[in-house]
Amino acid sequence: MQTRKFAALAGLAAAGTALGVAEIVAIFTGPATSPLVSVGGVVIDSVPGEVKDLAVQIFYTYDKLALTIGTLVVLAAIAAGIGVLAARRRLWGYIGIGLFGVVGIAAALSRHNSPWYAFVPTLVGAVAGAAVLRWLLTHEAGDNATAEERRWFLRAAGYTLAGAAAVGFFGRWWSTRRGVEADREAVNLPTVAPNSVAPLPPDADAKVPDLAPFVTPNKDFYLIDTSLVSPQLTTEDWKLRIYGKVEKELTISWAELLQRPMIERYITLACVSNEVGGGLIGNAKWQGVRVADLLAEARPRAGADQVVSRSIDGFTAGTPTDVLLDGRDAMLAVAMNGEPLPVQHGFPVRMVVPGLYGYVSATKWLVELELTSFADFDAYWIKRGWSAKGPIKTESRIDAPRDGSSPHAGEITIAGVAWAQHRGISKVEVRVDNGAWQQATLLPVPSIDTWRQWTLKWQATPGQHRITVRATDNGGDTQTDAVAPPDPDGATGWHSISIEVK
Ligand SMILES: Nc1nc2c(c(=O)[nH]1)N[C@H]1C(S)=C(S)[C@@H](COP(=O)(O)O)O[C@H]1N2
Ligand SMILES: [Mo]
Numbered sequence: 001m002q003t004r005k006f007a008a009l010a011g012l013a014a015a016g017t018a019l020g021v022a023e024i025v026a027i028f029t030g031p032a033t034s035p036l037v038s039v040g041g042v043v044i045d046s047v048p049g050e051v052k053d054l055a056v057q058i059f060y061t062y063d064k065l066a067l068t069i070g071t072l073v074v075l076a077a078i079a080a081g082i083g084v085l086a087a088r089r090r091l092w093g094y095i096g097i098g099l100f101g102v103v104g105i106a107a108a109l110s111r112h113n114s115p116w117y118a119f120v121p122t123l124v125g126a127v128a129g130a131a132v133l134r135w136l137l138t139h140e141a142g143d144n145a146t147a148e149e150r151r152w153f154l155r156a157a158g159y160t161l162a163g164a165a166a167v168g169f170f171g172r173w174w175s176t177r178r179g180v181e182a183d184r185e186a187v188n189l190p191t192v193a194p195n196s197v198a199p200l201p202p203d204a205d206a207k208v209p210d211l212a213p214f215v216t217p218n219k220d221f222y223l224i225d226t227s228l229v230s231p232q233l234t235t236e237d238w239k240l241r242i243y244g245k246v247e248k249e250l251t252i253s254w255a256e257l258l259q260r261p262m263i264e265r266y267i268t269l270a271c272v273s274n275e276v277g278g279g280l281i282g283n284a285k286w287q288g289v290r291v292a293d294l295l296a297e298a299r300p301r302a303g304a305d306q307v308v309s310r311s312i313d314g315f316t317a318g319t320p321t322d323v324l325l326d327g328r329d330a331m332l333a334v335a336m337n338g339e340p341l342p343v344q345h346g347f348p349v350r351m352v353v354p355g356l357y358g359y360v361s362a363t364k365w366l367v368e369l370e371l372t373s374f375a376d377f378d379a380y381w382i383k384r385g386w387s388a389k390g391p392i393k394t395e396s397r398i399d400a401p402r403d404g405s406s407p408h409a410g411e412i413t414i415a416g417v418a419w420a421q422h423r424g425i426s427k428v429e430v431r432v433d434n435g436a437w438q439q440a441t442l443l444p445v446p447s448i449d450t451w452r453q454w455t456l457k458w459q460a461t462p463g464q465h466r467i468t469v470r471a472t473d474n475g476g477d478t479q480t481d482a483v484a485p486p487d488p489d490g491a492t493g494w495h496s497i498s499i500e501v502k
Helices: 006-028 035-046 051-089 090-110 114-136 147-178 181-185 253-257 291-298
Strands: 239-244 250-253 263-270 281-290 308-309 316-322 332-336 348-350 366-370 394-402 410-419 425-430 452-460 463-473 495-501
Touching: 006 035, 006 051, 006 090, 006 147, 035 051, 035 090, 035 114, 051 090, 051 114, 090 114, 114 147, 147 291, 239 291, 250 253, 250 291, 253 332, 281 291, 291 332, 291 348, 291 366, 394 425, 394 463, 394 495, 410 463, 425 452
Parallel strands: 239 366
Antiparallel strands: 239 250, 263 281, 281 332, 308 316, 308 366, 332 348, 394 410, 410 452, 425 463, 463 495
8 A cells, every 4th residue: 555645646647647658659749649648728718817817917928838837737636636546446546547547538529620630639538647657566665665665666667757758848848840841941931022021110229228129129029828738730730721701602722812913011010918018919021812812812702801710729810801901001910020930939820910919910821711700600709898999099118228227317219119009109298207398209110010210319317217208190189198908909198118217
């Protein structure tokens, strides 16, 4: 008979083995079939919108890492309990592992577009876990055990757990790396006709230290999505289906998409969950095919006021059809800052629509455009309480000096960004303490679809200061000072920073 401590350890080693082996099998069946990934996905899709928003607020873009670690901690506690039960009666242990297996298999099979063999990683993992439990528990490590026997048990359980962790990390790493990276690197981007390129004004960037660069490098671009591991979709497997309320259904392959006329545009993408002053916004040069061209071929029928873009993993965004047809540069993008879309940013194809928050427009790993109506269908975040329409609100942010910093007295440059995509920014004003609003210098922009840098020179005097910014768009509307949270249609308020000048 095992002592509780040893039995709990056996349970941990069994669960670790199950998860580690499942990750290895998922190298062959795809990362989305791993039980950790599919159960995590079910959790993400089931939590109410407010919980997700809270998670983003607390963990920022590390929310998914937090979810994985939290899940592992909960699993470890349950696994230890199963070990203790199994030491009393072996059968209880097998039932416990079996229940886990059922949950994992149900989750894996329930995921959008999951292959029929999605149950295999969990099944193989559960069998391996049960075998380890049985093996460890047949060895005596209870009150009657010799010191020798106990040492053996500790070592066996410890090595099993460490081995399972190593194998699990390797499996996850391999299954996501192996995925589509090679396919992505082999992509040859078509050149864009010279008259379809939006040139970047040479002085769009003020290059002030701490100020966000005008073009956000891909590696620094914020990441927000509901997937625990990015879908791995090759260009060969990629197809776009345009259907629903259309005169002519279309299916387009990757090669066919690349043959179409392409545009290249700077467009600033923003997340509705961005807090005032936050970093869930970035500006990139996108290359792609105009959505309007594709819709013109499919010919939307009367009443099709919503285009639902659907990702391979089932995420959906609903965009007003008239927005896609009003002449703006909404596109199906294949490139970001001159390279094929990074996998996390939607490889091989995503949508980008100037002027709308990402949750209603920027579907990554895009495979379907369904013409429907707002009355007939609620997209992913709309079901969770967010607003059906998501035009980006006029906002501005102070990047330099940094909030809480202590610059030296004398002339300093206050600088930041302001945005009102597809309306454009006409004015940025800065206020120091309770002084008058001073007009900042606006840097040039390629179009009204990007954010705009601004700067203001200031003679900093020693002491505590509070600096506030507000922007005005080309329609003459000034950013409201009314403070609102991101939920349900975007945060508002003025961004302020506090500094101590020395
Ligand atoms: N497939 C998929 N596409 C998605 C999402 C998602 O969860 N799944 N999130 C959207 C949201 S809320 C935003 S803000 C943008 C973020 O794009 P990025 O991660 O490339 O910055 O992607 C959008 N596209
Ligand atoms: Mo978002």
